[in-house]
Every structure is written in C-alpha cells, then in structure tokens.
Amino acid sequence: MKVAIGSDHAGYDLKKIVIELLEEKKIDYKDFGTYDLESCDYSDYAILVSENVAKGNFDRGILICGTGIGMCIASNKVKGIRAALVENIYSARMTREHNNTNILCLGGRVIGQEIAKEIVEIWLRTDFTYGKHEKRIGKITAYENLINNMEE
Numbered sequence: 001m002k003v004a005i006g007s008d009h010a011g012y013d014l015k016k017i018v019i020e021l022l023e024e025k026k027i028d029y030k031d032f033g034t035y036d037l038e039s040c041d042y043s044d045y046a047i048l049v050s051e052n053v054a055k056g057n058f059d060r061g062i063l064i065c066g067t068g069i070g071m072c073i074a075s076n077k078v079k080g081i082r083a084a085l086v087e088n089i090y091s092a093r094m095t096r097e098h099n100n101t102n103i104l105c106l107g108g109r110v111i112g113q114e115i116a117k118e119i120v121e122i123w124l125r126t127d128f129t130y131g132k133h134e135k136r137i138g139k140i141t142a143y144e145n146l147i148n149n150m151e152e
Ligand code: RB5
Pocket: 008, 010, 011, 042, 065, 066, 067, 068, 069, 070, 071
C-alpha cells in the first residue's frame, strides 16, 4: 500500500509521529509537506494529497492539521475522495468498513499521539465491507458525477 501524507504547521508534530509509525510498519509513503513549523495554509496540502490519491498515485492519504476539520472539508471537495475526521478507535474501523474512506484526517491539537497511532493502524488495515454500504456510497458518487457534469 502507498500512502500520501501531509499536514500544516499545526499538524506537523503529529505527522512526524505518524511517519515514524509508517516507517516502523514498512509502509510505503510520501510526505507532501509542510516540512517545518512555519505557519501555512492547510488547504494547499489537503488538495495536493487528495488529488494524488484521487488520481491513483497513492492508495490512501493521511492529512493532519490543528483540528483535522479544515483538512477534511478541503479534501472532500476533490472528486473521488471520501475523507473522514477520526478521533476514536470505533470510527477508525467504521469509516473503512462502511464508508470506504480513502483519506484519514487527524487533529494534531486535539488527540494524543498514542490514540493517533492506533487510529492510523486500524484505519490502514481495515477493509471495506461492500454490500449495502457500496450502494450508499454509489449514491454519493452518482451525485458527485452529476454535479461535475453540470459544471463542465
Ligand atoms: C491553524 O491555525 C488551524 O486553523 C488549522 O490547523 C486547522 O485546525 C484548520 O482546520
């Protein structure tokens, strides 16, 4: 599995922890920045990482800002992306099993390092369960396609 990861300054410290975990688990990743603590715009990194996932360059993406909220809002604007802000273990599993999320958003100023690591591990290893959930996601994709076609 190939993972794209990005953060703003507020998610930078937690991103380093998540990267350590990816390296420990020998998961292939690319860090799209930011690369220091200087103030920057989460939206730039959300779009960069999300477009790379949507294009199929990476299987999944992880985005970290202060709350995870800005990253999640911006990421979900990219066609083909299903991003979720996750703050607990149950949601980490369900957002894969039921929502087939391809982007995980975390709040570096909200959750602790250990819970973040557990969330990432569970989110990466949990598969989508298809069935009725596939039909539900299909309705979101159909709406997304409709809107995009109207804009073209
Ligand atoms: C940065 O101050 C902060 O607004 C950002 O990291 C994020 O929390 C936005 O949703």
